[in-house]
Amino acid sequence: MTTTETRSRMTGIGRVLVIVYAVMALAATGRSFVQIVRRFDEAPLAYTLSALAAVVYIVATLGLVFASRRGWYTIAWVAIVFELAGVLIVGTLSLTTPELFQHDSVWSVFGRGYLFIPLVLPVFGIWWLRTHRPAARAAVPSAEAVA
Template sequence: MTSSHPSRRMTGVGRVLVIVYAVMALAATGRSFVQIAERFEEAPLAYSLSAAAAVVYIVATLALVFAGTRAWYLIAWVAIGFELVGVIVVGTLSLTLPELFRHPSVWSVFGYGYLFIPLVLPFFGLWWLVAHPPRTSRVPGAQLTVAGS
């Protein structure tokens, strides 16, 4: 693949997915920065989780952009899988143990403050990865031989 041809994952739905991840990365980074800088002592757990979510969204965005290689594809799986587990665990804990989340994080109540995008996004991300695995590298000039030929 040359740089003059866009990656197949950077067109259509793939492009929208990357844009949504980038927006979430910016939103979570901004939120966590303000929370930690201004009032970290009020809710260190929630604000640290917001920062963790920001890192996950940044890594997921980069991994989706570069997921044409096997390494970035695996990084995307790890980041988006972690995101899914995080939003489910934090969402559940924020409902069952609300005293831990007096101040909301990005993933509190399954991303209620972000229109539940944090809950839905990893499912789309994982679907995209399943539907668009990286192309395997082929050695120029190599040919497949069939036994008995």
């Protein structure tokens, strides 16, 4: 990976996407920390899901930053697809079975408490990953192939 390749990936929409993911990571981490420390016994499922969302946003942010490296590109995909599934599942359950969620989590009602950014963000993340695949590395001949 060259510096130019990293720089070109982290401009425009890619940079905005990383910034929004980082802000969501900070917001979800802060929210879950306060919820778990102060009132975990009131809504353990919701607060645990908020902490899970925080971890997913942190991993997705790192995955997007380092997506030009093959392993991180895959990690970004897994985190963002997991995020979308989480938002859709938790959002649906929070509407159909609200008794499970005594308090809101980051993904409750499809991220209503965060202006529905949790619902829209993974869609943009998936689009960005699909349109910005890492460059294929030139195969290095093995010692056996050279001999």
